Amino acid sequence: MSHNISDTPVSKEILKALRAERKDWIAGAAALARENKKARKAVMERLAAASATVPEIAEATGLAPDAALWMVASLKKFGEVVEAEKDGSFYRYALAAEAAQAQEA
Amino acid sequence: MDSSKNAVFDAVVIGGGIAGLQSALDLAGQGYKTAVVEKDASIGGKMIRLSKVFPTLDCASCITTPKMAAAAHHDNITLYTCCDVQRVEKNAAGVSVSMIQRPRYVDIDKCIGCRKCEYNCPVLVPDAEQGGFSGRKAIRIPFSNAIPQKALLDVEHCMLCGKCADVCPTKAIRYDQKPEPLAIQAKTAILATGYELSSVTGKPQYGNGDIPNVIDSLQMERLLAPHGPYGRVLRPSDGMIPDSIAYVQCAGSRDASMGVPYCSRFCCMYAVKQAMLLSGSLPLADITIYYMDIRAFGKNYEQFYQNAKAMGIEFVKAKVASLDAGQGGAVTVRYEDQTGEGATSRDHDLVVLSMGVLPGFAPGGVCPVGLGPDGFIQSVLPKMSPAVTDMDGVFVAGVAAGPKDIVDTITEAGAAAMEAAKYLTALSGKAPGAANKESAHE
Ligand SMILES: Cc1cc2nc3c(=O)[nH]c(=O)nc-3n(C[C@H](O)[C@H](O)[C@H](O)COP(=O)(O)OP(=O)(O)OC[C@H]3O[C@@H](n4cnc5c(N)ncnc54)[C@H](O)[C@@H]3O)c2cc1C
């Protein structure tokens, strides 16, 4: 499947033309990335202070509880957050060791 | 395993789910050069997305992955993924398939599946492969046991930041890749295009998908799967461990108002299976199944159902009239109890809708194969040769012909392969392997 491809994957000219062609998608994706970044930062900061349940994360970050869970599940997938102990009807979540060190630095 | 632009095969199988893979492996094992055309980025169909399977409770991935790998590595099988079939037609040489391969924006020959691009991409979007319950990146390996393990870039969510290209160790990213027209010529074809679940948005009485903690059965498969979004079953609205889970049977089947008057056949059994798995992972939870009848039709299935009852799963014979958002994230189920209580209601933490099964492929304008009134591909000899369609040399396997479970799907896939092999032998009068080997790409 090595057809229709450029030799230099990210040549400036190709990127420029593609940016113009896909400008609406790029704008949408960039807005999403900014939202993701804000939500991720808020969740990571809350967890850097101490482990927390989803409702606690939601309260501290201002995210809706389902959005807080979604971000926690996504961070867990990429190894930044781990599940900690059970707390009543919820689980607590904590920063993974490496993420905790990075957050401290 | 890669594909070439114009290739000739003995057989082409459309659909790389368990039916298509089984048919392809049976044909390839007899020496026939076989192409598998799949619209997704991975083969495996619905089965690779399931948790465990009734009636044995085997891990779905443990059974499906070896078949997927066997097909991907078979010398006689060529896989075409990300393909939109444009036309399937009979010609003098057999069956021709024209299709468009959608770009992955990744050079599949260079990608080593290291996921560096995925880790570095800044855009997170809901991951449909995980029921939308967690995020995936704009560039990603589709799921952990996908075959091929090759990255895929979602151009509509890519901000062209260049990070993936910077970190890719093999320089595999191709932002400017274009859709590619491909053509296959084969002597015979098997249609194994499977199914889709009907949408939860189709039934206003059940909330049109707007009530929190009302999910569909494939989403529950993901919650139960070992590599699921939460790693355990939690309530999606707030991460609570659910204490009370309910199933609404025939939520999208046997319901003319939803355009699905037929029985979807496997929902009773997967609800029983999921209920058993839930009672294993949440031993303190109450699990209720609201049903019209339980259709435990296969070998050992009645025993499976009786085991579920013995485990304490509650079966309520009732037609659920409506669902509403209750207090604190609960879902209120209103139903007509057919054993005497009349109209009543109950609250549950999580409600699973056993949605209906719809054909995965609408051949109109693409392939002139005959359909039944339900929209599934019509078998013209349902009793004598169920894989035979009204197109000479074109056969059908699995749910493409109508709802059926994995056991029946595998049996029918073997039968379709046998019909295709018989057809090939009759055509050539020669032993298998007679296809044009020079033009069939390895
Ligand atoms: C929630 C749930 C749980 C289940 N649990 C069980 C269980 O425990 N045990 C059991 O026996 N059964 C179970 N089933 C049923 C099982 O999923 C099916 O029996 C089985 O997946 C059918 O396989 P198939 O290959 O026919 O279809 P599919 O799995 O749907 O595969 C069809 C393939 O064809 C592809 N395709 C479709 N159209 C095209 C096209 N035009 N071009 C190219 N490719 C195309 C699709 O992308 C897909 O990969 C369950 C079903 C559900 C919904």
Ligand code: SF4
């Ligand atoms: S270029 Fe697109 S896919 Fe690649 S890292 Fe940036 S946003 Fe993600």
Ligand code: SF4
């Ligand atoms: S970084 Fe490159 S090689 Fe690794 S998965 Fe992504 S595209 Fe493939």
